[in-house]
Amino acid sequence: MDTNVHFNDARDHVNEEPRNDLFDLIVGVGGMTLFMTVIFAAMVIIKFIISG
Template sequence: MEINAKARDPREHVNEEPRNDLGDLMTGFFGMTGFMTLVFFGMVIVKFVFLD
């Protein structure tokens, strides 16, 4: 009796897209840092304009 089964190695990751994880991390980190810096300086300007 012959079994016609094809086993795949789970380490192949056939459905996984190639990604640049470090690049994604750096983009997110510096993007968020830049956004928060803009928010900070925007709030400083708002403080000086409306509270003087």
């Protein structure tokens, strides 16, 4: 009694996108830092305008 068994090797990474994860991480952290710096600068400027 033969059974046809089909399995995928987990090492194939069929659904994985060919990207550089470290580069994505660096860009994400850098972009978030830049965004937060802009927000911080805007809040400081607004504070000085409001306080007189």
